[in-house]
Amino acid sequence: AQTVTQSQPEMSVQEAETVTLSCTYDTSENNYYLFWYKQPPSRQMILVIRQEAYKQQNATENRFSVNFQKAAKSFSLKISDSQLGDTAMYFCAFMKHRGYNKLIFGAGTRLAVHP
């Protein structure tokens, strides 16, 4: 069975600075996908970024980028130029290839961005 671990329950960062959220996972699969989701206080689930395991290049989306280390089973999220609107819970998620979109989520990291 796959597991996803987020070891940082809470993080804080000053506005305009950079923060990195950690995620590790355990799987015996070779093909899979990894995601970061953002959940603001509104409870919406918002996709931040995705990474295909077969791609060596790290995914980027504007201020968000990942450091994907397949051998180490590590998938960290870097947020650059942090903004107050980045304050939210962040969830790391795993999905098997051809997994019917069944996501396995980590417990989340609560990020607070301070002015």
Next chain:
Amino acid sequence: NAGVTQTPKFRILKIGQSMTLQCTQDMNHNYMYWYRQDPGMGLKLIYYSVGAGITDKGEVPNGYNVSRSTTEDFPLRLELAAPSQTSVYFCASTESGTLATNEKLFFGSGTQLSVL
């Protein structure tokens, strides 16, 4: 375009009561999902459906039932509510089973359920 709509948004149940959480989507999506989010935790899959008439269990199906008689609707039934079912419930949908190919998973806004 309403997306994924869940009702009710909040509900308090007494132990042993039953209720149905409603979920409907207007995007003609084949795949629909029910997740629960316990306080301070990530989402866990309860049930999912790959099309009308087809449902299957996720990680935590005990205490729940689902049906999928139409493409649009995917209700979640709690038969005998227990305090352990206190959670926020999310419904989600997507067009096909290949989320990875730039397809999005659309979430509803959640139903907060308390069982006392």
